[in-house]
Amino acid sequence: MKQLLPIADGPEVRRYALVLMRRHPGDLLLTVGLYAAAAVSGLFAPRLLGDLVGEVSKHGSKVTVDRIAIAIAAFLVVQALLIRYARLASAKFGEKMLAELREDFIEQTLALPLSTVEKAGSGDLLTRSSRDVDEMSEAVRYAVPATLVAIVTVLLTIGALALVSPIMALPWLVTVPLLYFGTRWYLKRATPGYLRENAAYAAINDNLAETVEGARTVEALRLADRRRDRLDDALKESWAAERYTLWLRSVWFPIVEFGYVLPVAATALGAGIFYVNDLVTLPQAVAGVLYIQQLINPLDELLSWLDRLQVGGVSLARLLGVAQVPADREATGKVPIGSDIEARDVRYSYGTRDVLHGIDLEVRPGERLAMVGPSGAGKSTLGRLLAGIHGPRTGSVDVGAVPLIELPLNELRGQVALVTQEHHVFLGTVSENVALARPDAGDDQINAALAAVDALDWVRALPDGLETKVGSGEHALSPAEAQQIALARLVLADPHTLVLDEATSLLDPRAARHLERSLAAVLEGRTVIAIAHRLHTAHDADRVAVVEDGLISELGSHHELVAADGAYAALWSSWHGGKNGG
Structure with missing residues (x-):
């Protein structure tokens, strides 16, 4: 199965796990120390019972067991208390490591190049941020502490057995x-x-996400059966993958279970042989068998949690793999001189096939450029290159004579911003959603941005105005309202160049035209590159670029291109009902 995002290798996973632990040496030592003390407390009972059996064998019923019984009870109480505080310490330690792991993952995810996210799709990243994080959480909270405890207990128990009688350990x-x-x-x-x-789960999530997001298209084109078949294939792969890991456990677990019974039987048999041949005393033989019996529980814990550690290790490898995605830009520290946008011999491909073929384009500061053309011609791809989302395969896209891919992202978004027909309303207030572009913006600035996109009136009419909570589970915004919020963010960000990719597609034509004119008034003096199918945008633009088959076939003003009677004139005539003017 093809994996679009990388996966960290074993050494990288181990290095990261050690780094996490070393960040909190005090918590680690406290946890291990408490469990070690608890394990030591548990080692006294077998030794005392062995001594008790020896005393009884020598002196019969004359032996008083009160002292030994009280001592055993005291050590068990101490062990219980130590285990209680050890578990508390391990829980705190695990939560600290888990919190840092999640923070690292979020930081790495947010640093992913947008081009990588778009190419990878949502399924793999969604699985990593949900299922893999959950699996890792269980491993960090429970498997890691339990494994450390089991290892310490096994080592101490074997050490105690060797101290009783080295031959009993054989x-x-x-x-x-x-x-x-x-x-x-x-x-x-x-x-x-x-x-x-996990890759199979990613394929299932990807299929489900695509089907839900494109539900209307699936219904309109009657693709339900095809989507269902694709989901069935993903489920079959998941079933086969889970069946394989289940088979591994069905082989390994019986071996492990037999491995618990065998040493007890072997030690009991050996103890009898050693005792008959005067190689060990009776107390040593009894204590040795009890120590081996006592090993079963920590060994069971160790080997049982080892399986969970494998799951957690795989999930950690997938989470760490996100950080291995190479950056798609490298800041050089150059400062743009001016705000002109220039593309020279730009080519770009998705995979092996170029979708843009040597485009040259210069957008002057303050110019309004419209890009039109048939679907699939490359308009949106060119828009993303002009906004610095993608870097060209060959050629360059510069702002002020500096390649866009050489600008830090924060600086880039202050130069050029992209707004598409895809938008998102985050959980929070309307004010917080708009202020994402400028967290320090005041209410007056937020209101001005909303007014610029014709959204202020309906925002004021909300139950709590700017403080109305929106997003998942809160006040629902219509697609058109959510798009206006996205445009208000853009106004507040105040870049000198705007790339609008069907940014008003969810509004009706009359509202969209009014909004675009309002935006034009607010953004006077700024460069606007608008990608649209509605040709009134092109009519109002300073120049129009017609994109066909990955090339700019025509470039000029609306009137010049209509007069040229070429591809644009045909588009205008078809869209405008045969009228050749405006």
Whole structure:
């Protein structure tokens, strides 16, 4: 399955995990120390029980067990208290690591080049930001602390067993090859299996997102059966991936379970043989068997959480992979001289096929340029290059003699801004949504921006005016209102060049024309590049660029192009009902 966003390798995942832990050495040491103390407290009971059995074997019923019983109870109470505080410390430690991981992921995601996001689609990124984060959360909160505890407990228990009698540790070694080779077999296959599983989930999410977003198109073109078949294929792949990882667990878990029973039986048998041959005392034999029995629980925890760590490790690799997307621009520190936009020999491709073929275009400061042409001609792609969203495959797009892709993003958005027919209303107030372009803007500036796009009247009519909460689950805005909010952000951002890609497509023609004229009045002196199918935009522009098959076939004023009787004249005649003027 093709993976559009990269995935970090094993060494990178381990390095990042160590970095996270090293950020909080005190919390890590406290957690491990508390669990180690709890494990040590639990080691006294087997030794005391062994001594008790030895005393009884020597002195029969004359032995008083009160002292030993009280000591065992005291150590168990201490162990319970230590475990309680250890779990609290591990929970705090896990939450700190998880918070930093999420912050790192959000920072890396927001730094992704927009061109990469557009090419990758929403499915893979959505899966990483939802399912992978959830899986990683469980691993950090539970699997990492539980694994550390299990490792510490196993090591201390084996150490205690060796102190009781080194020879009693020998029977336990029979299970090591079984657990080692069985676990190695599983780990070798688990990571690719879980990567395939997560990629399948990404394909499902991508398919669902596309179908929901394009529901009207699916219905209009009767594509439901085709979309359903595509979803069925994605579900089949997901089913096959999950079945494979389930098969891995069905093989590994029985090996692990047998690995718990074998050392207990081997140690009990060995203890009897050693005792009969006077190699160990009875207390040593009893304590040794109890220590091996006590190993079952931490080993079970360790190996059980190892599977969850594999899932979490795969999710972490996918989250870290976002940071490996190469930047699509490199700031050089050059300062634009002027605000003229110039494209020279611009070519751009999606994959292997060029969609723009050597375009040359100069947009003068303060000019209103309209780009028209048939669907698929390359207008939107050219608009994105002129806005600095994409970098050209060959050639250059400059502002003030500086390539757009050499400007830092913050500076670029102060120079050139793009508004498309795609828009988003964030959860928050109307004021907060508009002020995204300038967080320090006051109410007067926000009101002026809303007035510029004919939105002030309906905003004031909302239940709480500017403070009305909108977005998911709050007051619903119509598509046209949401588009006006997006345009108000643009007015507030105040760039010297605007690229409007069907920015008024959701408004009716009369409202759109009024809005565009209002914008023109507000943005007087600024460069406006408008991409539209409604040719009244071209009629009002200073110049019109006709884009056909990835080339600018005509360039001139409305009247010049109508008089030339070429492609634009045909478009105008068709759109204007046969009238050749304006």
